[in-house]
Amino acid sequence: MYDIAIVGGGPAGLTAAIYAVRANKKVLVLESVACGGQIINTSKIDNYPAAPGITGLEFGQTLQKQVEDLGVEIEFENVEKISHDSNSNLIVTEDDQYKAKAVILASGTEPRKLNLDNEEIFTGFGVSYCATCDGGFYNGKTVAVNGGGNSALHEALYLSGIAEKVFLIHRRESFRGSEDLVKKVRAAKNIELVLNSTIVALNGDRRLQSITVDHGGKTEEISLDGLFVSIGRIPKAKDLIDGLKVDESGYVIATENCETNISGIFVAGDVRKKDLRQLVTATCDGAIAATAALNYLAE
């Protein structure tokens, strides 16, 4: 039996682990992919205090080492279900199961999918959710970015430097992203805006070859080599814990001390309902959630 099990090895979960293990608790971190979470895709971090210019990968790896050196166990397994009774929680993963007196949910978010036929089949075959990972494959080719927020605008600009042509497909007339970015996108010669439009089909044989776009009832087929989906992220909390209170988008609702509606289950990081999702608010949540969990264990 662990004192505290932490679901997610991003900045929130690993900070919680530091606070918990330093209070002499037996701590387990369950991470489904790699420590560091989303931040490892960031090439340079400029807004975290006292670490200007650190790469996201270095941040994640340094944090992982710090946590391991302190004696925290990290298992790389995907958590499928958490059930709780009055004094313990059972955490079921794809490989195993674990018991813990308290749980900190720091599972973060994942890219929102289009939910179209063929999307899964074409993932890795023309459909991508990470421009910095896969942009390099489209040198001199034609790509599209789907989305209207800052991430989508950033990706379109990044890809415009690699691909010959970039379609930016957005379901509204105006962009949610910053004015400065919108200006740069509009000024880029090889970015074509496809506004008030929704992607309704992904077409191709074995790999993506074209997309079908709907503008107000009229459909058009656009031939391309790659599609970058950037339509936001969704919290990874759904169906994990029965009875857990979430908002309409699925983010976990918690008190200022990161307590959920279920006694003994705490929440930290991007998966929590809040206004600002940043590295610094994630680590901050981690410390607060761990402290609340320690208080709960002391009761």
Added chain:
Amino acid sequence: MKIIEGTKENFAEKVLKNKKPVLVDFNAEWCPPCQALHPVLEELAEERDDFLIVTVDIDENPDLAEEYEVSSIPCVMVFKDGKEVDRRVGLQPKKRLIKMVSK
């Protein structure tokens, strides 16, 4: 065992004609998740001798990336008896890599 650097020239010998299963990782220097995967592969190479690990840098080997239709990285494939039997795109934890090879 050591990680083998895969190239167009040695791919047939090291991967396709190998009697042991081979885990092939297509990667690039500029891709952060690929860099995060690397220490995991090094650990595996150290611990296991029942399969081989080959890494292919897609910038240095664009022909191989094209031949195997790789357009998202990291992309991990398993070859048995010269045939691709499994493939996953994105960063994978160690346990899942072992499962892919052992299947």
